[in-house]
Amino acid sequence: MTHHHIYDSIETIEHGFRSVGYLTSRHIATTLYLAYHLGKPLLVEGPAGVGKTELAKKAAEGLGLMLIRLQCYEGLDESKALYEWKYGKQLLYTQILKDKLNDLTGGKSLEESIEALHRYDDIFFTEHFLEPRPLLAALQQEKGCVLLIDEVDKSDDEFEAFLLEVLSDFQVSIPEIGTIRARTRPLVFLTSNNTRDLSDALKRRCLHLYIPLPDPKLEREIVMIQVPGISEALTRQLVAFVQKIRELDIKKVPSISETIDWARVLILLNRKSLSPEIVRDTLHAILKFEADIDVVRERLPEMTRQILNGREGLSHG
Amino acid sequence: MDDVLTTFVNVLRDHGVRISTSETIDAAETIALLGYDDRETLRDALAAALAKSLPEKQLFHECFDRFFSFTAFSRKETSREAAGRRPDGNVALSPLSLMLLSGDQAGLMASLAAAGEMSNLNGIALFTQKSMFQRRILEAMGLEALDGDLAQLQAEGSDSSGRLAAALAGAREYCAEEVRRFVDSQHDLHAKARMEALMERRLLHLKLSDMEARDFNRMDTIIRKMVKRINDVHSRRKKRWKRGFLDLKKTLRKNITFDEVPFHLRWKRRKIERPDVIVLCDISRSMQKVVRFFLLFLYSLNRTVVRIRSFAFCSNLAEVSPLFDRYGVEEAVARLQTGHDLDIWMGRTDYGQVFRDFAANYLHLLSDRTTVIILGDGRNNFGGPEAGILKTMGERSKRIVWLNPELPTFWGTGDSAMKQYLPFCSLARECNTLFQLERAIDSLLK
Incomplete structure (x- = not known):
């Protein structure tokens, strides 16, 4: 599949991503379409674990291009990035x-x-x-590439300012050699976990996409696609359970990646259905804090009863 | 660029979404690419181009739904009773009557939109203008002709025309109600946010000492916004290590094994320290409001950004930091204002006594990392100023910042001892509006 097909319309994007195993909701596909056709970097925000990084990876896979990744951290400077x-x-x-x-x-x-x-x-x-670092390497790709600048909120202000320069012109100057222009403009993704506000200047240059936690239907589809061999009944139960946990007042709500981990754990244990005991034993797959686990444990009997007796459980036995 | 987009962008800006010109251009390109055909696609695409954070996205969706709303005349239950009734033939009805009676929602919506545009509804600024706009729009839609129809039907007196007249009268009410709702929602969309922004700007430059209690809520919101900005900007600074110049000594030591050919380079680093702040606040009556907002601001700052110990004074000095630890900011500030349970004598302000108290009990708190902030008007009721103690404090600390709510031209007049204190302050500035307050605190952290 060449990229001419994938980015022809919003529907083809939805299809293309589905075929590489990533389910997009409509607004994600629309935004990708825009980013591709306007040639603008895309800033992706949302809770940890909703698949921000994965989006860039799958975009590269769909386009058949190389993914070049730059992980940001405090103190990252030009010599490590460029x-x-x-x-x-x-x-x-x-x-x-x-x-x-x-x-x-x-x-x-x-x-x-x-x-x-x-x-x-x-x-x-x-x-x-010359040792090219991710940014320079991305500009040097003959066929273009997907450039992922991960967790840009962790970098410093100076680095952000420097990024502006690269992202607006897609060129950098190296004093000893001269200006290097992008051979083909890369498709750029920036992700942020919102540990701080990014500068307005950076936001201005990007299109913005917020990926929320998925609704039950989308989450079920994601689990089915990511965890082959899982039964529909179990998927229903566990997605219903995770969605219920998200309503509780806890430190870190489980996101999609945790739901998938949990599904894999249950498959390994060869479970066909949830029960209070099995949930109690595997809670650590979705909750990362001891305090959170305690909160959920307290309500466990009630929650599992609701789910097992509720529609989610009944319709598929 | 088309008018619809520009108006929409203005609405968003009024609601506090920051949109630059370049982003407006992006939005225009977006529309050129995708068109107005599909509402959802348009919404998602514009959201990507115009709203750049979660709160902005939420504002965007609110505005979008209202701005591109086509919900008028869609309340079926009211329109159904009128719908389906046809005139008997001998009465020629006006277009508006016909649309209402036949339940032509699209036609009514278009007529409403055209009338709204004709009467310049975008320009609505005050809620008192609502009824005027309602009338204008109804007129533009053809209310007069409808009333004519109604009179004619009633005059005719037959059974069928009587029924039709009743239906039309009901439809007239329905139409007026829909227009009222439409004007309401447009007022909320265009005028409300503009009004809020206006109030905020006014408060920003209003003297804190003139602030009324009813404005406090709004002020606190503004302060929270400012604090968030300052926290964002400064919270990482303390951790940031700067790679600076080559550290020659360390580099040579490190490379002794290579015959001092410098394979491994070592750099000088600079660490930005978290400032230690000691605040002395004059809580005499004339100063109370200023102090309230100042402390609210200062204590809302992240503990990682700044470390604070606070003292209040009037005729004497006492530490009040425990108040803040025990009660939280808002409660503590309120307690300070009443002066209850404090070891402070609320008589005449005596700066001399205050400095003597500080020298006797707290001088050891000062170090070369401490910033001392004094918030007061320096009006000493002609007592001894004890400027010598301030000099010592200045020598022992990093700097002394004096924030004075009075205009600099009044410093040193009458019983103000500002002129005596001024030589020992590294910085003294007027601070009597929220705007000045923000600037003062921002510069403290640099």
């Missing part, structure tokens, strides 16, 4: 070539030796000594 001179290699070469350098300059006056060196000027600042 390029770095291979300092060690440069140094090593000058040490190894010491004798050669001696030959060049041997027996000459200071002026003459500097003149001689000038002829070899930039020899240590060529692409051989």
Whole structure:
């Protein structure tokens, strides 16, 4: 499948993503369509674990392009994100070539030796000594690529400002070499967990997509697609259960990835249906805090009864 | 660019969604790409181009639903009784009557929209204008002709025309009600947010000392917004390590094994410290409102951003930090204002005594990382100013910042001892509006 087909319309995007195992809701597909056709970076926000990173991965898979990923963290700077001179290699070469350098300059006056060196000027600042980091690598891809800038909210303000430059022109300048332009514009995804507000300038340059926690129907479909071999009845029960937990007042509500983990655990244990005992034993798959587990445990009998007696349970026995 | 989009963008801006020109252009391109045909696609696409955070998305959806609302004349239960009735033939009814009687929702909606545009409903600014707009729109839709029809039917006096007249009278009510709702929703859309924004701007520059109690709620909202911004900007700064210049000593030491050929580089780092703040607040009557907002602001800041110890004074000085630990910010501020349970004598303000108290009990708190903020008008009732103690405090701390609600031109006039204190303050500025307050606190953290 070439990308000309996938991004022809919003429906083809929905299809294309479904075929690589990622279910999009309509607004996600619409936004992807826009990002692709307007050539704008897409800033993706939403609770942890709703599949923000996965979206970029699947976009690359669907387009048949390479995914280049830049993980952001505090203190990330240009040398880690854009390029770095291979300092060690440069140094090593000058040490190894010491004798050669001696030959060049041997027996000459200071002026003459500097003149001689000038002829070899930039020899240590060529692409051989350039270590491309994700951003530069993304610009260098002949066929284009999908560039994922993950958790951009963790980076510093300075880095954000620097990103602006790259994202608006898709070019960077390296003083020793010159300006490098993107051979083909990459499709850019930025993700944020909202640990802080991003600058307005960055937001202005991006389209914005918020992925919420899924509704029961979508979540059931996701589980069915991600966990092959799971029965529909079990899927119904466990999605209903997770959705109920999300209504409780707890520290970290389980997101899709936790639902999938839980489904896998239940499959491994060869369970066909939920029961209070099995839920109690496997709760740690969806809840990450001891306090949260306690909250749920307290209500466990009541919650499982509701689900097992409710429509979700009955319709499929 | 089309008018619909520009108007919609303006509505969003009035509701507090920040939209720049470049984003408006993105939205226009979006519409060029996808068109107005499908409402949901349009909504999702514009949301991606215009609203850039979760709260903004929510505002966007609210506005979108109201702005692109086609719900008028859709209340079936009311329109059904009128629908289906045809005139007998000898009466020629006006278009509006016909549409109402036949239940032509699309026609009515279009007529309503056209009438709204004609009477400039977008410009509605005050709720008192609602009835005027209602009348104008009804007129533009052809109410006069409908009333003519009604009179004619009633004059005719036959059974069928009587029934028709009753139905039409009902439909007239229905129509007026729908127009009223439409004007209501448009007023909410266009005028309400504009009004709020206006109030906020006014409060931002209103003197804190002139603030009325009824404005407090709104003020607190504004402060919360400001605090969120400051917390966002500064909360990571304390952790940020800056890669600065090459650290020559460390680099050489590290590379001794390589015959001092510097394979491993070491950099000088700079750490931004969390500021220690000591606040001295004058809580005499003239200062109370300013102090309230200042403390509300300061204590709302993240504990990771700033560490605070606060003192209040009037005729003498006492520490009030425990109040804040025990009761929470709002309650503590309220308690400070009444002066109950505090070891403070609420007589004449005596700065001299206050500084002597501080020197006697708390001088050891000062270090080269402490910022001392004094919030007061410096009016000492002609007592001894004890500026020497302030000098010592300045030498022992990082800096002294004096925030004075009075205009600088009044400093030093009458019983103000500001002129004596000024030489020992690293910074003194006027601080009597929320705007000045925000700037003062922002500069503290830098």
